[in-house]
Amino acid sequence: MTLPSILNLFGVAVFAVSGVLAAGRKNLDLLGVLVIAIVTAIGGGTLRDLLLDRHPIFWFREGEHLAVIVTAALLTLVYLRFRRLPERALVVADALGLAVFTISGTQVATAANHPAVVAVIMGVMTGVAGGVIRDVLTAEIPLIFRRGDLYATPAITGAALYLLLSSTALPRPLPTVFAVAAIVVLRLASIFWGLRLPAFAIPVEPDSKSYHE
Amino acid sequence: MTLPSILNLFGVAVFAVSGVLAAGRKNLDLLGVLVIAIVTAIGGGTLRDLLLDRHPIFWFREGEHLAVIVTAALLTLVYLRFRRLPERALVVADALGLAVFTISGTQVATAANHPAVVAVIMGVMTGVAGGVIRDVLTAEIPLIFRRGDLYATPAITGAALYLLLSSTALPRPLPTVFAVAAIVVLRLASIFWGLRLPAFAIPVEPDSKSYHE
Amino acid sequence: MTLPSILNLFGVAVFAVSGVLAAGRKNLDLLGVLVIAIVTAIGGGTLRDLLLDRHPIFWFREGEHLAVIVTAALLTLVYLRFRRLPERALVVADALGLAVFTISGTQVATAANHPAVVAVIMGVMTGVAGGVIRDVLTAEIPLIFRRGDLYATPAITGAALYLLLSSTALPRPLPTVFAVAAIVVLRLASIFWGLRLPAFAIPVEPDSKSYHE
Numbered sequence: 001m002t003l004p005s006i007l008n009l010f011g012v013a014v015f016a017v018s019g020v021l022a023a024g025r026k027n028l029d030l031l032g033v034l035v036i037a038i039v040t041a042i043g044g045g046t047l048r049d050l051l052l053d054r055h056p057i058f059w060f061r062e063g064e065h066l067a068v069i070v071t072a073a074l075l076t077l078v079y080l081r082f083r084r085l086p087e088r089a090l091v092v093a094d095a096l097g098l099a100v101f102t103i104s105g106t107q108v109a110t111a112a113n114h115p116a117v118v119a120v121i122m123g124v125m126t127g128v129a130g131g132v133i134r135d136v137l138t139a140e141i142p143l144i145f146r147r148g149d150l151y152a153t154p155a156i157t158g159a160a161l162y163l164l165l166s167s168t169a170l171p172r173p174l175p176t177v178f179a180v181a182a183i184v185v186l187r188l189a190s191i192f193w194g195l196r197l198p199a200f201a202i203p204v205e206p207d208s209k210s211y212h213e
Numbered sequence: 214m215t216l217p218s219i220l221n222l223f224g225v226a227v228f229a230v231s232g233v234l235a236a237g238r239k240n241l242d243l244l245g246v247l248v249i250a251i252v253t254a255i256g257g258g259t260l261r262d263l264l265l266d267r268h269p270i271f272w273f274r275e276g277e278h279l280a281v282i283v284t285a286a287l288l289t290l291v292y293l294r295f296r297r298l299p300e301r302a303l304v305v306a307d308a309l310g311l312a313v314f315t316i317s318g319t320q321v322a323t324a325a326n327h328p329a330v331v332a333v334i335m336g337v338m339t340g341v342a343g344g345v346i347r348d349v350l351t352a353e354i355p356l357i358f359r360r361g362d363l364y365a366t367p368a369i370t371g372a373a374l375y376l377l378l379s380s381t382a383l384p385r386p387l388p389t390v391f392a393v394a395a396i397v398v399l400r401l402a403s404i405f406w407g408l409r410l411p412a413f414a415i416p417v418e419p420d421s422k423s424y425h426e
Numbered sequence: 427m428t429l430p431s432i433l434n435l436f437g438v439a440v441f442a443v444s445g446v447l448a449a450g451r452k453n454l455d456l457l458g459v460l461v462i463a464i465v466t467a468i469g470g471g472t473l474r475d476l477l478l479d480r481h482p483i484f485w486f487r488e489g490e491h492l493a494v495i496v497t498a499a500l501l502t503l504v505y506l507r508f509r510r511l512p513e514r515a516l517v518v519a520d521a522l523g524l525a526v527f528t529i530s531g532t533q534v535a536t537a538a539n540h541p542a543v544v545a546v547i548m549g550v551m552t553g554v555a556g557g558v559i560r561d562v563l564t565a566e567i568p569l570i571f572r573r574g575d576l577y578a579t580p581a582i583t584g585a586a587l588y589l590l591l592s593s594t595a596l597p598r599p600l601p602t603v604f605a606v607a608a609i610v611v612l613r614l615a616s617i618f619w620g621l622r623l624p625a626f627a628i629p630v631e632p633d634s635k636s637y638h639e
Contacts (some may be wrong), residue, residue, distance in 0.1 A: 115489060
């Protein structure tokens, strides 16, 4: 099994858990929770495959993904019957999924010979898509935009770090390991310790449509 | 004309009606209403064709779809000039569209030799996409998530029932007919008579971002 | 450089500016703002290329787009350090992006020999997608639906005008110029002078789910 495949499987598992946690707040029934878990888990990779014209889409040709998603979702549901998960479980699962899919998207774009800047953007879109779909479907403000936490920054930093380390003599799985770790650490440092970049607030009136009234 | 084509045409018609009803609440002008009707009607089938790499997309190659959508939308608008539609018209049109596109997505995936579980998921995504796009565009909480009604459950049940019946000796249009009927009945039973599966509510604090403050 | 390429570059630049202006209200950090600017700028063209099965997607193969986006975004950010942009800057940038991408989508669909009605719809979807993605990601009600301004109407009118003028003896860049101008003028006339089509309001109760309670 190749490293990208393992990464992908791990990514769908943690995003499935994050989907269950997000859906669980919405009073959905069992199958509704499963649908959110599945869509969250496959969203990023599906967008990656569509944009790069890779068919069949990864979860069509590799059945183990759906098995992993459903297993991860059911285990989470069973766990939640007996214990509460701390609130931060959702953001940790989301951070892991973001990290794994960002690097996976970067790797696939690089393998298709796209230039570095395209690979970074593909990576960020792949990493962000699953969580955005989850948040849009559960009618939450996407995590990516809450209160100025770092979200895109860890992903961009990690994707760039991966490209940098890949061009060195570092042995094979290490660039991936370091880049994934960098994203998780930056993202969680932003959430739990308030790490920030300067924000660009532009003062405007709240409503933009009263010119003709 | 094949059964999947007829199903598809019927699906775009009812989703066009549901798009008009949803857009009608938003004070849009005539062409805005038409755009919502069109996007709602073609959303599910477009996602299906993109994911399965079927090009050209169905409404590119079969012009009658757009004719049916515009006709259905205009008839609905004319009707609404003279009579009010009961509130439940929207959920009934949505249930019909969900049923028809779920089975259509399942059929197309099966015809492309994908395994049963992929076919069910493709079916659900095809069935749900049009309505989700409609609700996101009209800035409503997607019907799929309101107050714990069954939405994914009827779709999954119907898609599984279709695959089951297709593997029996039942003559050709009957699996489709029964599966579509099952989805509509389950969905409407959930809305009007309160049919439910157990919900999975997870008690958490409403806001997830105050660790460092 | 061909006219559609120039149009596309101009479209991504103005949508990048509109993305910065929208993101600037949300207290995002520098890289978050860039991500919104990029996704807004490439959204419409990406959807166009996916639906028409044009691979690689335009911003994969033509690197200058990303350079233009990042430059436009950074210049906007620098400008905003020194001066406030008037509130209407966002709607003007959005109107220009809508106009340019609508005609670009119409042209590409026509070049692929799709019928007029498909070309118009492709045009409108291409023009609208970037702004809708921007508004969904920044958790705003999409501009396309605020208070009954004309949004789809200018796009549809411009796309139809383009097809009409293209079939005449008018020399080459003029149909594009007139159609883009028509969209911008109609859209801004709607925003600033209250130009309207009759709305189709359907009176219904606000909540649709209390049948069984």
